[in-house]
Amino acid sequence: MENKYYSVRFLSDENSVNWFQLTFYGGLENHYYSIIISDNKDDIYHCVSVENQNWYNYDPNKIFQYNIKLLQFDGETIQLVDETNFNIKNHNFNIILKSESEKEIKIWKFYLWLLQLKMNVKFNIVVNEDLEQNDGDYFEISKNAYDNYLKKTDTPLTDDYSSITIITSMFNVLDDNSDILNHTWLKD
Amino acid sequence: MKIIGSYLGIHDNGFSIIDDNNIIASYSEERFSRIKSTYRQHTFPDASLAAIQKDFKFNIKDPNIIFASAKPINTHLPEVVDIINSRPIQLYSHQYSHACGVYYTSGFDDNTLVISYDGGDCGDDNFVEINKDNLSLYNPYKVNTYSGYYMVKDGKLIEIDKKQKHGSVAHLWPVFCYIFGLDQLKDEGKIMGLAAQGKFDEKIFNQLNFLAKNDFYGSGWIMLDYYKNLLNTISKEEQEELKKKLAYNLQYITEITIVKLIGDLNKKYGPFKQLCVAGGIFANVKLNQKLNEELSFDNIWVYPAMGDEGLSLGSAIACGVDLGVFKNRKIDNVFFGKKYNKIETNKFINNFEKDYNKKLTIGTLDYNKVAKLLVKGKVIGIFDGASEYGPRALGSRSILVEPTKKKTHEYLNTRLKRDEIMPFAPIILEEHIDDVCYYNKSKYTSEFMTMCYNVKKEWIQKIPAVINNYDGTARPQVVNKDRHKIFHNILMEYYKITKMPVLLNTSFNGHGEPIINSPVEALKHLSDNTIDYLIINNKICSVNGK
Numbered sequence: 178m179e180n181k182y183y184s185v186r187f188l189s190d191e192n193s194v195n196w197f198q199l200t201f202y203g204g205l206e207n208h209y210y211s212i213i214i215s216d217n218k219d220d221i222y223h224c225v226s227v228e229n230q231n232w233y234n235y236d237p238n239k240i241f242q243y244n245i246k247l248l249q250f251d252g253e254t255i256q257l258v259d260e261t262n263f264n265i266k267n268h269n270f271n272i273i274l275k276s277e278s279e280k281e282i283k284i285w286k287f288y289l290w291l292l293q294l295k296m297n298v299k300f301n302i303v304v305n306e307d308l309e310q311n312d313g314d315y316f317e318i319s320k321n322a323y324d325n326y327l328k329k330t331d332t333p334l335t336d337d338y339s340s341i342t343i344i345t346s347m348f349n350v351l352d353d354n355s356d357i358l359n360h361t362w363l364k365d
Numbered sequence: 366m367k368i369i370g371s372y373l374g375i376h377d378n379g380f381s382i383i384d385d386n387n388i389i390a391s392y393s394e395e396r397f398s399r400i401k402s403t404y405r406q407h408t409f410p411d412a413s414l415a416a417i418q419k420d421f422k423f424n425i426k427d428p429n430i431i432f433a434s435a436k437p438i439n440t441h442l443p444e445v446v447d448i449i450n451s452r453p454i455q456l457y458s459h460q461y462s463h464a465c466g467v468y469y470t471s472g473f474d475d476n477t478l479v480i481s482y483d484g485g486d487c488g489d490d491n492f493v494e495i496n497k498d499n500l501s502l503y504n505p506y507k508v509n510t511y512s513g514y515y516m517v518k519d520g521k522l523i524e525i526d527k528k529q530k531h532g533s534v535a536h537l538w539p540v541f542c543y544i545f546g547l548d549q550l551k552d553e554g555k556i557m558g559l560a561a562q563g564k565f566d567e568k569i570f571n572q573l574n575f576l577a578k579n580d581f582y583g584s585g586w587i588m589l590d591y592y593k594n595l596l597n598t599i600s601k602e603e604q605e606e607l608k609k610k611l612a613y614n615l616q617y618i619t620e621i622t623i624v625k626l627i628g629d630l631n632k633k634y635g636p637f638k639q640l641c642v643a644g645g646i647f648a649n650v651k652l653n654q655k656l657n658e659e660l661s662f663d664n665i666w667v668y669p670a671m672g673d674e675g676l677s678l679g680s681a682i683a684c685g686v687d688l689g690v691f692k693n694r695k696i697d698n699v700f701f702g703k704k705y706n707k708i709e710t711n712k713f714i715n716n717f718e719k720d721y722n723k724k725l726t727i728g729t730l731d732y733n734k735v736a737k738l739l740v741k742g743k744v745i746g747i748f749d750g751a752s753e754y755g756p757r758a759l760g761s762r763s764i765l766v767e768p769t770k771k772k773t774h775e776y777l778n779t780r781l782k783r784d785e786i787m788p789f790a791p792i793i794l795e796e797h798i799d800d801v802c803y804y805n806k807s808k809y810t811s812e813f814m815t816m817c818y819n820v821k822k823e824w825i826q827k828i829p830a831v832i833n834n835y836d837g838t839a840r841p842q843v844v845n846k847d848r849h850k851i852f853h854n855i856l857m858e859y860y861k862i863t864k865m866p867v868l869l870n871t872s873f874n875g876h877g878e879p880i881i882n883s884p885v886e887a888l889k890h891l892s893d894n895t896i897d898y899l900i901i902n903n904k905i906c907s908v909n910g911k
Contacts, residue, residue, distance in 0.1 A: 209591050211584035250587045252595070253568060255575045328504070 178263050182247055183212070185263065187314040189273065193321035195347075199245075201227050209250040216243045241265040241350045265350050271301045271308055271315035272348070275322075281340040284363065285318055288344050291357045296350070318344055366690050367423065368431045370681025371410075371454075372462075373438040373445050374487075376402050376550055377673035378410040380417045380425075381701070383681045385690045391670070391678045391701040391754040392417045396882040402674075404550045409444035416703060426451040433684035435462035435676035437487050437505035438495070446500065453496040457683040459486030459676065460513030460644070464522055465686060466679030467643035467668035468515070472695025476638040478631055478662075479515040479522060482623065483644035483673070484535040486510055511535070512644065514630050516637070520693060521686070525634050532582030534622045535646045537573065540585040541615050544592045545608060550645075551877075556612045557649055558787030561835035563613025573618040619646070620655045628660055636661060643668035643675060647815070648756060650840045654817035657807045665807040667815035669699045670755030678754065697848050699813065700761055702752030703882055710748075710902050713884040717906075721892040726907045730900060736858035738898060739767045739868065744780055746873050746896035748887040749851055752880065757814040758872035759842055760852045762880045762887075764896060765792075766830070766869040767859075773830035773869065781895055782876040789869045790814055791831035792842045794856050797866035800824075802841060812849075814842040824867075831869050842870060851900070 178185045183201045190196065204210050210227040247259040274285050282304055293300055301313075308315045323343045341363050345354065357363070367389075370381040381391040394403045397412035414425060423430055425448055433455040438445055448454070457465070463481035471477070489510040495503050511533035515522040539549040541556055576585055592611065596604050623646065631637055640662040647653060648671050657665050668675055678701070685691025717725040728734075738745060747763045758764075764781070766773060768791055778785055791801075798804050798811075802818040810816055817838040825832050832839050846853045852870075860866045872880045873887065875895060881887055884901060891899045891908055899906045 209587050211581075211587040213581065213584060246581075248581065248584050248587055250572070250591060252591050255572050255584075255587060257579075328502070 178261075178268060180259065180261060182259055183245075185245070186310075187270070187316050188310060189308075189315055189317035189322065192325070193275070193317050193319055194325045195316050195322055199225075204249060205251075207251070211248040211250075213246040213248070214243055215246075241348075266296050266298050268314070269299060269301065271303060271313055273303045273306065273308060273315055273317045273319075275305055275317060275319035276340075278340075284340040285344045287360075287362055288341065288357065289348075291360060291363075292348075292350070292354070295354070295357060316348065318347055323347055366431065366688065368433060368681045368684050368688075368690075369417075369423070369425060370677045370679070370684065371432070371434040371438075372673060372676035372680065373410070373434055373442070374673060374676075375407055375439055376404045377676075378403060379413045379674060379677045380410065381678040381681045382417060382421055382423075383678075383685050383691060386685075386692055386694075388678065388682075388696070388701060390417060390421065390703075390751070392703060393674045393677075393754070393879075395674070395879040396702060396752060399879060399882075401877060401879045402550045402672075404548070407439070407442075409439075409442045411444065420703070428452040431455065431684060431688070433457060433680040435459055435680040435683075436489060436492070438503075440495075440500065440503055440505055449495055449500050450497045453494050455494055455680075455684050455687075456492050457680045458489050458510065458513070459483075460489070460510055460527065461515075461522070461524070462676045462679035462683055463643040463668070463671075464513055464515050464641075464679075465683040466670065466675045467641040467666060468517065468522060469682045469686060469691060469693045470668065470696040471639070471641050471666040472693060473517075473639040473641065473664070473666065475517040475520065477517050477641055478627070478635060478637040478639070479517065479641045480512065480627055480630070481515075481644045482512040482528075482533065482535070482626075482642070482646050484511070484533060484539070484646075489529075514634075516634055526630070531580040532585075533646075534577060534582060534619050535644075536582040537576070537585045537615060537618070540589055541611060543589055544596070544611065554648070555784075555786040557616055557651055558785070558833070559609055559612040560616035560651070561613075561833050561838075563609035563611070565617065566610040566614055569610055569614040570617065573614055577618055577622055616649075616651060619649065620652050623652055624655050624659050627656065631660065631662070638663050640665045641668070642666075643671050643679075645672040647671045650815060650817045651838070653810075653815060654838065657816060663806060665810060665816070667810045667813070668755075669753075669757065669759075669813040669815060671815070672756065674755060695809065699754040699759065700751040701754040702761070704751035705884055707902055710884045713888055714902065714904075714906070717888055717892070721888075721908075723892055723908050726909075728905045728907075730903050730905050732854040732858045733861075735855050735898075735900070735905065736862055739765060739855070739859055740862055742767060742770075743897040744777070744895075746887060746890060746899045747851060748873070748881070748884060748899065748901040752882055755813075756872075756880075757842070758870065758880055759812075759814060760792075760844075760849050760870075762873040762882075763852075764871050764873050765855065766871075767863075768828040768830040768867050768869045769865070771829040771834070777869075777871065781871070781874075784876065788833045788839070789831050789871050790840045790842065791828060791867045792844050792852055792856060792870045794853070794860060794866035795843050795845045797860075798841065798843050801828075801867060802839065808843065811841055811843045812845060814840055816840065827865065828867050831867065 212225045242264045245261045249258040372378045379393040382389040392413040394410035394413040460481040464479045468479045510529050512528045514526045542549045745765045801824045817840045844852045
């Protein structure tokens with residue numbers, strides 16, 4: 178996602194940690210900027226003062242629908258100069274699936290297929306491969322990535338999670354996906 | 366039943382101990398480490414732990430002792446992990462710990478609104494106990510909670526609301542500390558003191574109000590570089606004027622924000638008869654004055670250890686209330702800090718001449734003589750009993766000076782090597798407080814120097830050293846004859862001579878230091894000529910035959 182002020186990218190690092198990166202392109206001379214990133218439930222609130230990197234970071238987990246506000250200060254007034262709502266539904270996205278279990282990969286793929294139908298969107302799905310940063314935005318679904326996600330949510334780590342739990346916890350981009358989850362192929 | 370409380374966060378950490386219904390001690394790490402607020406030290410409060418364990422004969426790792434802590438705890442420290450691996454810790458939320466500290470020391474009945482408000486806890490979550498089995502799951506930076514609002518039912522606090530995530534008006538203060546070239550968590554009082562000299566500025570107010578009304582407090586840093594750069598490009602006189610305007614408008618936005626917040630809560634859930642407040646924002650005595658004057662509560666109690674230094678005792682109290690052993694009471698004092706017995710103290714006194722190569726004159730404590738020395742303008746330090754818990758020196762580690770000269774502010778700053786902007790504070794005989802101040806409610810909290818009051822016109826000229834001459838207010842410590850014997854005796858003798866029931870009281874410390882803790886520090890200040898006389902162990906000491 179990109180506008181004239183900044184770009185936002187989703188990336189996954191070599192430790193299977195999914196994160197997003199905001200790059201600010203710079204503003205007007207002698208103007209000062211602050212960026213506020215929040216989701217609609219205020220589960221995420223991230224505030225950065227662009228010039229001096231003082232920041233407040235509020236539990237960034239999965240953010241596929243979020244709002245970015247850009248504040249500008251010219252010495253006279255502080256004002257909101259840009260507000261962008263990002264929704265994954267409007268963007269193409271690489272999803273990396275990593276698992277040694279063929280059955281798990283099938284379940285994840287099927288869930289994503291149903292999700293794409295429902296959202297009327299096309300994800301690029303990659304299995305057991307790494308992508309480079311210039312390959313576009315990407316998000317990893319794997320047990321390692323799920324453990325990293327759980328650590329941020331203070332949920333106990335065990336080896337006993339179903340494949341569908343992993344993908345719906347990490348990649349539930351719909352407010353209600355109950356009709357998808359009711360599909361018999363996704364029942365354990 | 367002994368309960369150890371702690372705060373193991375990144376500043377103002379320390380330990381407390383209660384025994385059934387009794388508060389036994391509260392040791393703040395800064396008093397032992399000698400680093401104010403232990404800010405940005407990111408270290409374990411080992412000195413206060415060692416002292417409290419030694420003085421009260423327990424070991425924190427003993428699983429038979431109940432150990433509570435306010436959140437967040439800094440699990441990045443190996444010492445914290447070591448304790449958690451040896452025993453469980455009962456966790457209480459940051460705001461609830463503040464709230465328990467203030468409510469259960471107030472003596473107020475159920476008809477009370479309890480407010481905790483500060484710069485955030487960096488770690489409120491659902492953990493109630495941390496132990497070695499769930500240590501890896503604890504995230505001290507999970508969810509920020511900036512305030513907790515409570516009402517009371519059958520003596521128990523019930524959370525009615527809270528504020529999370531978007532920051533608080535307290536977040537604007539560190540920004541201004543940096544603009545002014547001051548230290549966060551140390552110098553906010555200087556900005557509050559300067560505010561009285563400033564005036565309303567529509568432009569600055571609108572900038573702050575934009576952040577406040579949209580809940581964009583975390584974006585306050587947007588103002589930093591502009592104002593820092595501006596201050597560097599203007600004359601010294603213009604700098605002073607701009608700083609005063611910035612301070613005034615920051616204080617103003619803080620006051621209107623908090624007064625409205627509490628007023629709205631009182632309307633929605635009350636009306637309540639009493640108000641309890643804790644959290645670092647309530648170190649702002651001018652804000653507390655506004656609460657007292659503009660809201661309808663009959664009585665306000667400000668927790669004397671309102672900042673995070675109050676959390677260790679707050680968590681112990683929270684645990685004591687949970688276990689049914691700690692009951693609400695009006696506390697008599699906050700002398701919960703380190704106490705040195707007479708024998709220990711005498712050792713230091715006896716070593717003075719060897720340590721400093723100066724002759725020490727030791728006389729019997731005669732309050733009339735002390736009063737006469739004060740009349741002569743002498744600076745007198747007091748080291749007595751256990752030190753105060755919280756930021757105010759209330760008679761155990763205090764410095765007294767006569768209050769009648771305006772230039773005393775500059776004189777004391779020079780003697781104490783300080784750069785105070787905030788006016789010094791008075792101690793006033795309880796019997797005469799109504800003569801000096803407009804003082805119709807929230808009287809008890811003034812025994813702990815936590816609120817400003819307007820001073821009567823006829824007294825403003827008489828005691829300029831302890832008045833904010835820009836707004837005619839003072840933040841008195843009201844001195845009760847039963848609860849503050851040394852202060853009361855000195856004040857009575859001073860009153861007999863001068864008809865003045867007021868003295869200047871400031872904390873016993875040098876520039877940038879926390880309040881002194883041990884007799885060694887008190888005697889060093891005597892040797893360094895910071896003070897002229899030292900009252901210690903029921904004696905009065907001076908150097909080189911003064």
